[in-house]
Amino acid sequence: MNILYFLVGCSVLMALIFLGAFVWAYKTGQNDDTHTPGIRILFDDDIVGEKSEEDHFSS
Amino acid sequence: MEDQNKNMIKAVCYHCGEDLPKVKYQIDDKEFCCAGCLGVFKILSDNNLCNYYVYNNNPGQQLKSESHLEYLDEPKIITQLLDYRHESSSIITFYIPAIHCSSCIWLLEHLYKIDPAIFSSRIDFLKRQVTINFNHEGISLRKLVETLNHIGYEPLISLQDVVKEHKNSVDKALVLKIAVAGFCMGNVMLFSFPEYFGLSSFEKQFQSLFGWLNLAFSIPVAFYCGRDYSTSAITSIKHKHINLDTPLALIIAVLFLRTAFEVIFSLGPGFADTLTGLVFLLLMGKYLKQRTYHHISFNRDYRSYFPIAVTTLLNGKEKPVSINEINVGDRLWIRNGELVPADSILMKGDAWMDMSFVTGESQPVHKVLGEIIYAGGRQTSEAIELEVIKPVSQSYLTELWNKDNYKNNSDRQNFNDSVAKYFSIGVFIIAFSATAYWLFKNDSHKAWSAFTAVIIVACPCVLALSTPFTLSAILSVMDKKGFYVKNTDAVEELAKCDTIIFDKTGTLTSSENAEIRFSGALNQDESIIVASLLRNSTHPLSRHILKALNVDQYYSLTDYQEVIGKGLTAVISNHNIYAGHLSMLPIGIQADSETGVHIVIDRSYKGYFEIKHQWRLGLAQLILKLQKFSLQVLSGDTDKDFWMLQTIFSNSTIIRFKQSPHQKLNSILELQQGGNKVIMLGDGLNDAGALKQSDFGIAITDNINNFTPGCDAILKGSSLNFLPDFIQLSKDGMKIIKVSFAIAIAYNCIGIYSAVQGTLYPLVAAILMPVSTITIISFTTLATRWYARKNKLI
Secondary structure (H helix, E strand, O other), X not given: OOHHHHHHHHHHHHHHHHHHXXXXXXXXXXXXXXXXXXXXXXXXXXXXXXXXXXXXXOO | OHHHHHHXXXXXXXXXXXXXXXXOEEEOXXXXXXXXXXXXXXXXXXXXXOOHHHHOOOOOOOOOOOOOOHHHHOHXXXXXXXXXXXXXXXXXXXXXXXXXXXHHHHHHOOHHHOOOOEEEEEEEOOOOEEEEEEEOOOOOHHHHHHHHHHOOOOOOOEOOOHHHHOOOOOOHHHHHHHHHHHHHHHHHHHHHHHHHHOOOHHHHHHHHHHHHHHHHHHHHHHHHHOHHHHHHHHHHHHOXXXXXXXXXXXXXXXXXXXXXXXXXXXXXXXXXXXXXXXXXXXXXXXXXXXXXXXXXXXXXXXXXXXXXEEEEEEOOEEEEEEHHHOOOOOEEEEOOOOEOOOOEEEEEOOEEEEOHHHHOOOOOEEEOOOOEEOOOOEEOOOOEEEEEOOOHHHOOOHHHOOOOOOOOHHHOOOHHHHHHHHHHHHHHHHHHHHHHHHHHOOOHHHHHHHHHHHHHHOOOHHHHHHHHHHHHHHHHHHHHOOEEEOOHHHHHHHHHOOEEEEOOOOOOEEEXXXXXXXXXXXXXXXXXXXXXXXXXXOOHHHHHHHHHXXXXXXXXXXXXXXXXXXXXXXXXXXEEEEEEOHHHOOOOOOOOOOOOEEXXXXXXXXXEEEEEEXXXXXXXXXXXXXXXOEEEEEOOOOHHHHHXXXXXXXXXOEEEOOOOHHHHHHHHXXXXXXXXXXXXXXXXXXHHHHHHHOOEEEEEEOOOOOOOOOOOEEEEHHHHXXXXXXXHHHHHHXXXXXXXXXXXXXXXXXXXXXXXXXXXXXXXXXXXXXXXXXXXXXHHHHHHHHHHHHOOOO
């Protein structure tokens, strides 16, 4: 049963990584606007001209 | 069916959805109501942006008159507005009230197609903001704003830059604290499970490991997540009064110390699960309290009505200057439709001031040279020259906000804090008497554990939870009915009120469905003549009348003249026609109305058009329902509607007219000094002081995007009839909170019974706490729904 020590350590470490990921996501403003992206995703792509659309969507 | 659809689509303007006049503007089989809408369509089709019309039907807005944007070329003002400026790129955030649908988002995020110097733009839909990243060498700020204006999305740039004021409704640190507390709670629960179910002998080796882990998880919860409670408790003790945070901080401390003590000396499992669960729930309650509508601004003051810049005259030259830099003695140049930002004296020009912002009086007031013009007035005719006599911050209007008699929000004692005091004292008395009893019995171990157990069990977490849960449930019910309350504390205030004061214009009357009435007679030919004249004007009144006339042909005209804000004249098929204000007409007339658009054709007076404000629907029933309250009407307007109001309200109602903003404020002060709690309903800047002074200020609006003065709640005009139900629901909410207290006290009695005996096992605490919490939360939620249904709000 000594393996439990290792497993407990692993589980706590994993949980900490998830917590860290949440904190990072929150601090970089991912939850600031939860409404608009849901609308934005429904827009169709236009016919792409010489310049790629991508260039204009900075975050 | 398809034909019907076609007809449906044909009947309104392709751009803005307004009804089409009989004579339409057309371009490739699409019909528009005015040249402005057509212009926007042209811009969009030239730039290949017609997808705008794909996502929604008629998504556009009618263009308003042109505004002067010279001030956006002033470097000083530019730096005030920009969020960020780099070598060649700048970032700016605009507040655009017109944003309302997905088409708006699509168009405003494709601005780069209109001007390549705009690098990118992003919308925050709920806040109605657009953040634009542009190359300021390629496009000036002024040009950028003009571009937005041309496509019908005029940014609102005001002195209190709305954009910078907006903060996220929930403080970021709190969410992080909740995350940490939830994380710790989950893990602690996991490691406490073996303890709950009893450990078999060979698992005993893990007991101390789990104990130490639990202690480790409690440290961040006690010292990081629970920090606010201890700081708040210490400050309140310094001020010699007890609030709800005091017992909470004490419990957190006792739980932590006892857990540490038991783990370090291997005496038992400690109370880590109770501690983490408690802090997590408390923070959740706090979160619910803080969550409000961040897309609605409740804290507006005069600065959000004032423009950011004004044109001054320096040696006869016009120069835009930021309003903060205006000094006494400066010469201002105020054009038609612009706001006077500071009290000043009229030096030159013909002033017709629309003072409705300040007094509620809708008719423009004529001012002669040398008269004082108060800040907040809007010029409605030609440009005038003024000399400033008071700085902006000391003007008559702005003094409303700078009064020092406003109630301070900190001395509003909510129900929780008033109960908390007695609660804490009760807990202490029980804890100390239990300790004393066991010490008297010479059992110091039991004395110590009884003391901590009582404090743990008598946790006022119910106090801290039932209120936010109940009130936020009430908030969301009201929210769905178009009544947006600032926060949960305001709901408590609403429940206490006994007096309701109405403003008249815009509150009892509605600005939405005004109807055009013509007093006089026009034959068909004359109607066409009048319409032919009016169609050349962009004034909103002209447009309204044009729509009301509804003619299907126009005559051509010559010698057209428009005196801005006063009227029009032209020669149409050999008739001289005048339309406008009395002072503009060629013959002196004794008309029975000062206001309105008077019509004269060939020196004979035909009558006048006037806008009649409609009373809101169901007003009489509303007043009937509100008979329990003492009612008053304070109007800044003249007493022309006195008899109408008399029939609606009972005879005991006090109705006063011609009230200045300061008089309104003083009436409320008098009532409050008489011990009344006052609800004020108003809509304009002239009610702002009264709204702020009242115990519960409600700003009523027909369009939430419109500007409302600072207040405790915003009410949609269409929901005014629900007002008695809203007030009743808030009262019921206070009842629910009191009942939940009774439930909590019942639980506490069970807990304290075992606690005073010094035999409270962590297991009991661990079960009792969540069970009582779940009971309370489900009770408040269900009870709130039940009352909402009873008040017909669901």
